[in-house]
Every structure is written in C-alpha cells, then in structure tokens.
Amino acid sequence: MKAATHPAHVEGVTPRQAAQRLYDTGRRFASLPFGNRMLAIEIVRAFEGANVRFGDTLASGEAMQAVRYELQRICTAAIANPFDPEHLDAxxxxxxxxxxxxxxxxxxETQQ
Structure with a gap:
C-alpha cells in the first residue's frame, strides 16, 4: 500500500508574514482587494509553492485588518528609503x- 503524500501542515501564518509575502510577490497596499475573502485568496496565492493551504491562513476580519496594516507599514518604509529603486522610479x-x-x-501664460 502506497503512503499518502500530503503537504506538510504549516502552523498558522501571522499577519506580518502574510504582509511580507504579499509585498515580496509585488502586491502593494493600494492594490489590495476590499473583501476579506479575496484578501485571503491573495495571501494563499502569495504563498504558492510553500505548502500553505487556505485553512492555514488567517480566518478573522481582525487578522485581515492586521495584514492590511502590516503591508501599509512595509510599503511606507520602502517609500521612505531614498535608495529604494521603486521609490526612485515613482x-x-x-x-x-x-x-x-x-x-x-x-x-x-505666454499665450495670454
């Protein structure tokens, strides 16, 4: 009998980890979806290939708000860094x- 292969269970993802992963995959605070369900899906997509399943992500509205707050802090810090290429382009x-x-x-003015 062949053993079932299941992805390793990842203990809960923290809001900070989720925000950092979203940032690393190119998501920014301004582009986040409004609904918590869509944000949870975006988090799972950001962790694609990392054995994180939908049930491992954050499940409350407060947790989703914390992810938004953390991502906003990450984006603000990146913009404040004067040598950040993204900031320089902006x-x-x-x-x-x-x-x-x-x-x-x-x-x-010269035409008048």
Missing part, C-alpha cells in the same frame, strides 16, 4: 508629471 515619474504640468502652465 519620484522620477512624479517629477516628469510636474514638469509637463508646469510646461503647460507656462505656455498658457
């Missing part, structure tokens, strides 16, 4: 947008 994009708007404003 600053460059914002600067370019401002330059375009300032260029339009000066063009309209």
């Amino acid at each position: 600053v460059k994009a914002e600067s370019a947008r401002f330059a375009r708007q300032a260029g339009r404003a000066s063009n309209t």
